Amino acid sequence: MVKNKGTTPLAFDEMMNADSSPRQPYSTYNEWYASQDRIRLIAKSKEAENIFRKTGITFAVYGHADSSEKLIPFDLIPRIISGREWRKLAQGIEQRVIALNAFLDDIYHKQEIVRAGRIPRELIEKNDAFLPQMIGFRPPGGVYTHIVGTDIVRTGEDQFYVLEDNARTPSGVSYMLENRETMMQMFPELFHQNRVRPVENYPYLLRQSLASLAPPGCSGKPRVAVLTPGIYNSAFYEHAFLADMMGVELVEGSDLRVIDGKVKMRTTRGYEAIDVLYRRVDDDFLDPLTFRPDSALGIPGIMDVYRAGNITIANAPGTGISDDKAIYSYMPEIVEFYTGRKPLLENVPTWRCSEPQSLKYVLEHIEELVIKEVHGSGGYGMLVGPTATRKERAIFAEKLKARPGNYIAQPTLSLSTVPILVNKGIAPRHVDLRPYVLVSDKVQIIPGGLTRVALKAGSLVVNSSQGGGTKDTWVLED
Amino acid sequence: MLGRTANGLYWMFRYIERAENGARLIDAGLRMSLTRSEATEDDWDGVLQSAGVRELYDEVHDTLTGSDAIDFLLRDRANPSSVMSCIEAGRHNARMVRTALTRETWEATNECWIEMKAMLAKKARPADLPEIIDTIKRRAGLIRGAFHGTMLRNEIFNFSRIGTFIERADNTARILDVKYYVLLPAVAAVGSSMDNVQWESILRSVSAHRAYGWVYDAELRPANIADFLISNGRMPRSLAYCYEKIVSNLGYLAREYRATHAAHGTAEQTLAALRSRSINDIMDQGLHEYLEEFISDNNRLGQEISDGYRFYH
Numbered sequence: 070m071v072k073n074k075g076t077t078p079l080a081f082d083e084m085m086n087a088d089s090s091p092r093q094p095y096s097t098y099n100e101w102y103a104s105q106d107r108i109r110l111i112a113k114s115k116e117a118e119n120i121f122r123k124t125g126i127t128f129a130v131y132g133h134a135d136s137s138e139k140l141i142p143f144d145l146i147p148r149i150i151s152g153r154e155w156r157k158l159a160q161g162i163e164q165r166v167i168a169l170n171a172f173l174d175d176i177y178h179k180q181e182i183v184r185a186g187r188i189p190r191e192l193i194e195k196n197d198a199f200l201p202q203m204i205g206f207r208p209p210g211g212v213y214t215h216i217v218g219t220d221i222v223r224t225g226e227d228q229f230y231v232l233e234d235n236a237r238t239p240s241g242v243s244y245m246l247e248n249r250e251t252m253m254q255m256f257p258e259l260f261h262q263n264r265v266r267p268v269e270n271y272p273y274l275l276r277q278s279l280a281s282l283a284p285p286g287c288s289g290k291p292r293v294a295v296l297t298p299g300i301y302n303s304a305f306y307e308h309a310f311l312a313d314m315m316g317v318e319l320v321e322g323s324d325l326r327v328i329d330g331k332v333k334m335r336t337t338r339g340y341e342a343i344d345v346l347y348r349r350v351d352d353d354f355l356d357p358l359t360f361r362p363d364s365a366l367g368i369p370g371i372m373d374v375y376r377a378g379n380i381t382i383a384n385a386p387g388t389g390i391s392d393d394k395a396i397y398s399y400m401p402e403i404v405e406f407y408t409g410r411k412p413l414l415e416n417v418p419t420w421r422c423s424e425p426q427s428l429k430y431v432l433e434h435i436e437e438l439v440i441k442e443v444h445g446s447g448g449y450g451m452l453v454g455p456t457a458t459r460k461e462r463a464i465f466a467e468k469l470k471a472r473p474g475n476y477i478a479q480p481t482l483s484l485s486t487v488p489i490l491v492n493k494g495i496a497p498r499h500v501d502l503r504p505y506v507l508v509s510d511k512v513q514i515i516p517g518g519l520t521r522v523a524l525k526a527g528s529l530v531v532n533s534s535q536g537g538g539t540k541d542t543w544v545l546e547d
Numbered sequence: 548m549l550g551r552t553a554n555g556l557y558w559m560f561r562y563i564e565r566a567e568n569g570a571r572l573i574d575a576g577l578r579m580s581l582t583r584s585e586a587t588e589d590d591w592d593g594v595l596q597s598a599g600v601r602e603l604y605d606e607v608h609d610t611l612t613g614s615d616a617i618d619f620l621l622r623d624r625a626n627p628s629s630v631m632s633c634i635e636a637g638r639h640n641a642r643m644v645r646t647a648l649t650r651e652t653w654e655a656t657n658e659c660w661i662e663m664k665a666m667l668a669k670k671a672r673p674a675d676l677p678e679i680i681d682t683i684k685r686r687a688g689l690i691r692g693a694f695h696g697t698m699l700r701n702e703i704f705n706f707s708r709i710g711t712f713i714e715r716a717d718n719t720a721r722i723l724d725v726k727y728y729v730l731l732p733a734v735a736a737v738g739s740s741m742d743n744v745q746w747e748s749i750l751r752s753v754s755a756h757r758a759y760g761w762v763y764d765a766e767l768r769p770a771n772i773a774d775f776l777i778s779n780g781r782m783p784r785s786l787a788y789c790y791e792k793i794v795s796n797l798g799y800l801a802r803e804y805r806a807t808h809a810a811h812g813t814a815e816q817t818l819a820a821l822r823s824r825s826i827n828d829i830m831d832q833g834l835h836e837y838l839e840e841f842i843s844d845n846n847r848l849g850q851e852i853s854d855g856y857r858f859y860h
Contacts, residue, residue, distance in 0.1 A: 124650070125642065125657045300643050309645040319646050324549050335550045337702065337856040338804055 081225045081485040082497050083148065094151040094545055097263050102146075107494060110145065114490055117143050117251050126247055127306055142538035143248060144489040145255065148500060148520040149263075152547035158229060158504070159514045161414030162219050164404060166506050169236055169391045171407035173213040176390060177203045187402045196396075197444070198389030200352060202359055206376055208385045210282045210510065215347075215383035216275070217506040218242075218519075221414075223485040230417045230482065232501065234400070236392040237384060238349050241519040241539075242505050243307040246271060246314070248541040249517070264546035266516035271505065272314035278509040279345045279383055286331070286379035287344040294318045294334065296325075296348040298366045308349050318343075322350070327370035332380045345381040346371075352386045394443045394477050395421060417482060423474040431478040432469065435462050438478040439529075440469065453529060455481050484529055487540065489522060499523045501531050502542065516544035548647070550857035553706045555644035557858070560710035562637035563656070567687035568718040568753075569630045570680045572597055573620050575752040577676060580613055582744050590748075591616040596725040597752065600626055617676070622667040630683055631667045634660050647703045651693040659686035702803055705796040706856070712796075713849050716789035717842060719776055722752045724838040730769035731834065746772055753784040773834065774826040786841065790818040793848070800856075808855030813848045817841070 084095045091099035118140065121127075127138040150158075175181050176193060183190050193199050218239025220232040249268055253260055276293060283291035297308035299321050312319035324334045325343070333340035348355065354364040359372040374380045390396065396403075398419035404412040420427040420438075431438060435454050442450040452465040469476055486497035504518035520540040521531035531537040576594040588611045595601040595616055607625050608615050622631040638660040645653055662682065671679055698704050723730075729745040746767040750756040753776060762779065763771040780787045794814045801807045829837050853859065 122661065123654050123658055125645075125653065300639070305642075309642075313646040318549055318552075320549065321551065324551050335857050335860075337548050337550055337553045337706075338806075339857070 080483045080497065080499065081223065081228075083223070083485050083487045083500075084146075085488070085497075094149040094154070098147065098149060098259070101259060101262060102495075110490055111492065113255055114145055117145060117255060120251055120254070121247070124247070125306060126243070141244060141533045142524060143251065144522055144524075144538050144540050145252065146488050146490055146495065147252065147259075147541045147543050148487045148502070148522075149543045149545065152266075152545050155516060155544045157227075158221065158414070159516075161229070161231075161412070162221075162504060162506060162514055163512045164408055164410070164413050165219065165231065165234065165400070166214065166217050166508060166512055168400075168404040168407045169217070169234060170211070170213050170508065172403050173385070173388060173391050174207065174211060175407070177387065178205065178207075182403065182406050185406070187406055188396075188399050192395060192399075193390065196390055196393060198352075198387070198393050200387035200390075202372060202376075203385070203387040208282075209284045209378070209381045212282055212508050213385040213388050214391070215279060215282065215385075215508055217508065218503045219506060221502045221504065222417075222482055223500075223502070224482050225485075228415075230415050231400070232417060233394075233397065234392040235503070236388045237351070239503065239505070240304045240307055240349075241503060241521075242271060243310040244539050245505065245515075245517060245519045245542065246310075248519075248539055252541040263543065265543045266546055268515050268517040271515050272311060274507055274513055274515070275311070275347075276315040276317065278507040278513065279347055279381070281509045282381050282383070283344045284378050284381045286377070291344040292317075292342060293345045293347065294320045294343045296320055296322070296346050296350055298322075298350050298354070302349070304349065311347075322364075322366045322368055325368040325371075327368065327374055330374060330377060330379055332368060332371055332374050343380065345383065347383050352389060355382070355386060394441055395423070395474075398477060417479045420478040422469060422476040422478060427478075428469070428473045431476075432466055435466060437481060439481050440465065440476055440478045443475055443477060453481065456528075481529065487520070487522065489524065489538070489540075496526065498526065499529050499531065500540070517542045548702055548706075550859070552644050552647050553702075553856050554853065554858035555640045556647060556703060556706040557710035557713075557852070559637050559640035559644065559656070560707045561714040562633040562640065563659075563687055563690055564711050564714040565628060565718065566630045566633035566637065567684060568715070569598060569620060569628065569633060570683040570687075571754055572722070572752050573617060573630075573676070574680050575748045576613075576616070577680075578751055579744060579748045588612065593725050594620065597722045598628055599721060600628055614673075618670050621671060621679070631663060634663050634683075649693070649697040651697045652690065655686075655690040655693040659690060662686060700799075702800060705799050705803075708796045709793055709852060712789040712792045713845060713852075715784055716786050716793075716845050719753060719784050719786060719789070720838050720842050720845065722749060723773065723776055724835060724842070727834045727838060730773055731830075743767060749776070755782060755784065758782065770826055770830060773830060777829065778821060778824075778826055787818070787821040790814065790821055794818050797852075808851060810848055810851035810855050813844065813851055817844055817848070 084091060086092055121140050121143060127140055172182065182188050183193060214236045216239060218235040218241065220235065222230050222232050224230065245268055279293050280291040293315065294317055295308055295312040297305060297319055299305065309319055318334060320334050325332055326335070326340065328340055331342045332346065333342050350366050353361045354366040356367050356369060356372045357364045358369045371380065375382055398421055400416050401412050420431050422428045422431055431440065438454045440452045440454065452461065454462065484499040484501065487500050488495035489498045500520050500522045502518055502520050505515045507513045520542040521533065521537050522540055523529060523531045524536060524538050572594050576591055579590045591611060591613050592601065595604050598620060603626055604616065604619050607619065619626050620629055623629045624632055626632060638656050641648060641653060641656040663686065666679055666682060694707065726745060726749050729742060746769065747756055749772060750759050755775060759775055762775060775782050775785065777786050779785045780791060782788055797811050797814055801811055
């Protein structure tokens with residue numbers, strides 16, 4: 070359990086300076102906030118919740134059978150980033166995403182980075198996320214990661230770290246869009262007073278970006294579709310939302326079939342070809358003939374169509390090798406190797422428990438560290454040392470010793486805080502940020518993203534599956 | 548459009564229609580039990596039969612009581628045709644075809660589910676039943692209103708409407724079939740108070756007890772009731788009306804796709820038969836046989852639509 074310890078006094082607050090004056094990006098907002106009636110704001114907060122519930126913006130939490138659909142709490146105080154801060158971030162993210170694609174292309178071709186001795190061979194070849202089926206194949210346009218969600222944390226005025234590169238199927242973008250929509254509905258005046266850069270055109274940019282990477286076998290206007298595992302998937306709402314906003318079909322594996330070397334969907338008029346598939350189904354389930362034979366979610370034979378150049382799969386299969394937590398610790402080397410420059414954004418220092426001296430250090434400093442499973446996600450299977458009980462730490466230490474290669478450790482960063490609305494007014498809570506990046510012949514970073522916020526005082530766990538909420542994220546035009 | 552989406556729309560609207568009709572049936576049953584002093588288990592037997600769940604009820608319950616029958620019809624998950632099961636299934640299909648619906652239609656459906664789930668979380672007290680039934684009808688009306696007011700008149704609209712009317716035709720035919728014997732002139736002791744209650748209950752099951760007076764006269768007559776619910780093209784729950792709508796929506800699909808299927812012939816034949824046969828002719832030849840055949844043809848039409856438009860394969 071994460072205990073309520075209050076926010077660490079050293080945390081950097083993005084809204085307020087230590088002397089209780091607002092930081093520059095928040096100055097206009099703060100004036101507005103000061104003029105607001107607290108009771109009315111709390112009522113607005115309830116109103117927002119009703120909008121979300123009524124719209125059905127829900128996610129499923131695995132393992133909760135009876136509460137199958139949950140709302141992600143929305144906090145109505147925006148997270149505001151200045152134009153200057155954003156430009157710096159965006160440059161760093163762009164550099165990183167370019168490096169990720171170059172790395173993937175290299176890993177599935179000549180593996181020069183391995184030959185150069187910068188990354189251990191076994192880290193690639195013994196990794197489940199590495200797909201031998203992708204060796205020697207170059208996806209249309211040479212793009213592997215069409216959509217990336219780079220998780221960023223902040224610890225100070227100019228201190229940003231990349232926490233994770235989500236290069237498989239990053240989720241949450243529907244919240245970015247719905248949060249903005251909700252804020253504009255509830256507080257239109259704020260958008261007159263502040264010059265907030267738009268995020269609403271994301272679905273349009275996504276469709277354009279996907280269509281521009283149609284396979285060589287596509288003649289005519291590329292036909293795009295979103296592939297979902299189905300209605301019971303935790304992110305089904307988002308899949309339907311994106312298909313709807315892009316104006317493309319939302320398909321399931323059972324709608325698709327390989328006919329005459331093309332992937333086709335069953336329509337009321339017969340079978341029709343798809344050129345670009347934005348899949349929200351994991352690699353393992355994509356093609357039962359190539360990967361997991363028991364998968365009912367995929368399309369038998371789609372990998373053959375892919376390799377023959379008759380469909381684009383976004384993101385490409387096998388991209389997981391680039392956002393693996395063990396690979397993450399090598400990202401500074403990867404960025405430098407492919408871009409020839411020092412990384413603009415820092416990595417969080419990471420101990421690889423597979424290395425004996427690191428394991429020793431981690432076990433000795435377990436109460437200071439955050440320990441994560443290499444393949445875990447969603448905040449499951451991790452230990453937050455400082456807030457864990459002695460017993461929890463002891464149990465975790467045994468797991469570590471049993472399978473050290475399965476874990477990495479990082480220092481507990483003092484994540485920045487942004488206030489949330491509470492009954493008594495506002496109170497600081499820790500946040501992170503996931504901007505969304507679209508890759509085609511260019512890299513487009515949507516100005517904003519998803520801010521996740523830990524709703525419990527002092528908690529550093531922002532995951533929605535662990536009681537986190539979200540905020541609208543503003544990037545100012547300045 | 549995906550075949551699976553057409554299927555989802557078709558069933559979404561079948562289930563919503565069934566939920567609403569379920570509420571009407573319960574309403575009619577309640578009314579009968581209020582009107583009569585003696586034991587009313589027979590009435591609930593008829594209501595369960597009209598809903599097509601009489602046998603299923605016996606699998607779950609040992610005895611037939613009004614209170615158990617109402618609960619079974621209203622909220623029992625063991626009954627796939629209970630109002631709550633239908634609302635859940637309708638909303639499930641709506642969620643699956645979310646991209647084909649306007650935001651208004653989806654929200655009306657989702658809110659219906661949210662409200663009814665809360666309202667039917669516990670067994671309903673008799674005193675609350677009128678409000679519950681009203682809410683179901685109102686919510687179904689809101690879905691219909693959002694649908695009509697906001698949806699494009701395209702293939703999505705056509706599949707939805709076809710689902711609504713196949714279900715409605717089935718429900719009306721079943722209501723008539725369960726009570727066909729009270730409509731037979733030979734058996735009925737015309738004018739007895741007993742018959743009047745039965746007849747009124749049939750009309751009430753399709754919310755037509757007021758409209759009847761406007762179209763015919765104050766006196767309830769079996770042939771007029773049958774005519775109203777079978778042949779009258781102005782009565783929105785009559786078989787003739789349902790088939791006019793089915794044929795017209797299938798016609799839009801045929802023009803849009805420039806193709807017809809077996810379903811088109813079947814629907815047109817049924818409509819032609821409804822138009823050409825007088826109610827006396829139907830009654831003379833056997834109302835029960837007629838309705839049985841109608842229900843089976845209606846099912847076959849559903850199957851043909853599903854095959855023609857690739858709902859599953």
